[in-house]
Amino acid sequence: MSLIIGIDLGTTFSAVGIVRDGKPEIVPVGDEHIMPSVVGLGPDGGLLVGAPARNQYALYPDRTVRSIKRQMGEQTTVHLGEQAYTPPQISALILRELHRAAEAQLGQKVERAVITVPAYFSDAARQATREAGEVAGLVVERIINEPTAAALAYGLDRSDQRQLVAVYDLGGGTFDVSIIELDSGVVEVRASHGNTQLGGDDFDERLREILVARFEEAHGVSPRDDRRAMARLLRAAEDAKVTLSSRPMVRVQEEYLLTVEGRPLNLDAEVQRHEFEAAIRDLLDGTVDALDAALKDAGISSDELDKVLFVGGSTRIPLVWEMVREHTGIEPAVAINPDEAVALGAAVQGAIIAGEPLDAILVDVTPHSLGIEVVEFDLQGRTIPDHYSVLIPRNTTVPTSRAETYAGVHPAQTAINLKIYQGEHAIASRNTLLGEFLFDNLKPEAPGLPPAIVVQFDCDLNGIVNISALDKASGKQAQTSVRAAHARLSPAEIAGARVSLEQLEQFGWGEGALEVSAEATAPQSLQLSTEILALLARAQRTLEQHPGHQGLLDAIAAVENAANAGNQDVLEQATEALIDLLYDLEDE
The missing domain is CATH 2.60.34.10 (Substrate Binding Domain Of DNAk; Chain A, domain 1)
Incomplete structure (x- = not known):
């Protein structure tokens, strides 16, 4: 039976899960259960993914990309150093790291995955997520909604109970709420609502504004024009937000935040929980409105709900609990770790697709x-x-x-x-x-x-x-x-992007490294000599393991001849055929 992993590709953190012996579990990434969704270039030009990239953000914000999920499906690029990358390309690096962690932990090759997206994601963002998975070398079996995945994990052991559950999913960058009916193993989504631009990132920004104001009051100088200072304050705000979830106040100290006329300026500020709550209350009001909209679409009232299931790290904020409890009259439940529930549910869906005997059926809706x-x-x-x-x-x-x-x-x-x-x-x-x-x-x-x-x-x-x-x-x-102004990558372009990622990781991202830029989504990207050379180098390594393989020799010759002739159409066909053959041979 072919293993299918479940991946929660989150805005701020991502996770990967599997089902083992009928039970979903998280696959660790290194020593942690969740991995920061951050990509960066180290001081030496080397690729950083996950915790190392997040750790360097305060020092090198211009060499670090975070919260890329919010831009999925948009025709935009982000920069790392001097090079531009599309959101799917950055996401592919995150997915590849999760993919490798799963293979390392499981001790076997993994090719198939279920990847989650916010319920309110657009068609273009869903397409971009699928393409990111394919560029990362995965066969994406299914894209499922995050609150639905969480409900699937929650309902796995409750197959004999009929329940109406509101899944309130407030993560790092997106918010979703789904009304779901659980009955005899069937997980049926009745309605969904949400906001793909609302989450913990916005709370961090509001808290950072408080810290900026305190610094300006103390020194009469603004740090807003200093990218490194603002990055440090954002990281400090993230840490302060976490502390305020368990304590009524937090003291934030950042030494040498700015230097003015040779004089170092420090931040030393105390923030009360009620100040933070006042700053974000209007954002949380929007989540309650979305909950009401979902209930209305489902044709029920909050009195008919059996559970309100909390998912996502931002649900740890005490004000979130208070507002949802007061609005619904139900004490929110955290039956599963909020950071892990979505990945666990994706793993359950993967196991169902793979044919494992789980007593669960998923019925989802279009948002x-x-x-x-x-x-x-x-x-x-x-x-x-x-x-x-x-x-x-x-x-x-x-x-x-x-x-x-x-x-x-x-x-x-x-x-x-x-x-x-x-x-x-x-x-x-x-x-x-x-x-x-x-x-x-x-x-x-x-x-x-x-x-x-x-x-x-x-x-x-x-x-x-x-x-x-x-x-x-x-x-x-x-x-x-329909692609929502988002051009679907061809198989050859996806394969070419895979080769590019391999070369980036092998040779680094410094000057002369193979570029995966916005142009890599266009057919002419396969004419770049560096990409062709990278592909041929990979083919030669495979040929050493399969000496005299006539099919491989012919495929290599076809690519070389098309490249030399400058025939774009033939080059694309030959490149795609060679990459398909390489994947087959490398799997043997």
């Missing part, structure tokens, strides 16, 4: 409504553009498939531009544009009638959407997978 932009007509026959027609309402059980027929505006029309949106607003453009494609050469079903098309949305178990459209008159069909 956002999905639809297209259409034109409506008023009573006078005038067109009203930018109307949002929903095909899949939010909180619909996945997988699901929905179809509707839409007609053009006038008989002479031969093309329809389909714009696909995600969101809840009646005006299409006020929602998130996932993608668009032009469906042309349409024909009317009858003379004098505008053309008509059938639009179908298919939302899979990962919450990822595929769109198809059928011309009713001609039977012509078009289809696409």
Whole structure:
């Protein structure tokens, strides 16, 4: 039976779990159960992932990337030193470290994984997470929602109890709440709500503002323009936040925070818990509003809840407990370590996929409504553009498939531009544009009638959407997978990125190191001589273990010939074929 690990790719910390003898457990990363989701360049240009990267942040903030999860699915880059990297590339390094830790601890090769995402993640962010896993060398069997995973771990030993549970998941960078029904081994999500830009990072920022104000009051100088000073204050705020969860006050001391005219300036400040709580209360009010929205969507009141399950490290803040308890009348439960629950649930889902005899079935929902932009007509026959027609309402059980027929505006029309949106607003453009494609050469079903098309949305178990459209008159069909302005990497590009990561780790990130930049997501990235040389070097090492292997010799020659000829299409095909062959041979 092939082992499938579960990975919680968190904003601030990540974890990996497995199911052993029917029980989920965390796989340690070194000496710790959870690993900081931080990547950096050491002073020597070497790659740092996890605790070493987090430890250097205060000294080298410009050489350290943290909280990259908040940018997943966005067309953006971050910088480490002089080089630019996409969020999936940074996440791939985190995933690879977890992957290696799992193999080291388990003493066996691991190829398959279930990776969790916030329930309110967009389609693009889900795609980016899947691609990060693939670049890290994993076969991503499933993307599941974090509160759902936590409920799966929680419900594993409660298969004979019917319960309605609110999973309140407040992590380092995101917040989700899901209303889940547990009944006879079935974990069914009734509704989800959340905010992908709310979590412990925001609380740290609010606490840092208190420390900055104290420093300014004491010295009449602001540290805001000094990146290192602000990084030190953020780290101090994180530590102070943790202390304030168990103590009513904390004293923060940072020596030599700034030097002005040769004079060192220190921070020595006391912060009371009630000050911190006042600074973050408005943010926590938003989580309670989300809880109410989820309850409303599920068609129940808080009185009908049996449990409120807390997940995520930020639920340790006493004010969070107080506000949720007062609002629901239920004492929150922490049946599982909040930092580990999501990874444990992902491991359970992995075990289910692998065919292990666990008494659990997962039924999840899509967190956002999905639809297209259409034109409506008023009573006078005038067109009203930018109307949002929903095909899949939010909180619909996945997988699901929905179809509707839409007609053009006038008989002479031969093309329809389909714009696909995600969101809840009646005006299409006020929602998130996932993608668009032009469906042309349409024909009317009858003379004098505008053309008509059938639009179908298919939302899979990962919450990822595929769109198809059928011309009713001609039977012509078009289809696409929406990517929310996020271009799906081809197999060759993913394989090329894997090679790049291997070379980065082998040779370091200093000057001359192989670059995994934003351009690495474009096909021409495989023309870079360094990448081709890296791939061929890997092939030569494999050839030493398989002397005279004719298939490998032919594949190497095909890549060299295509590269020398400058034929991009042939080069991509040859590169993909060589990498596939290498993976097969290396597995033997």
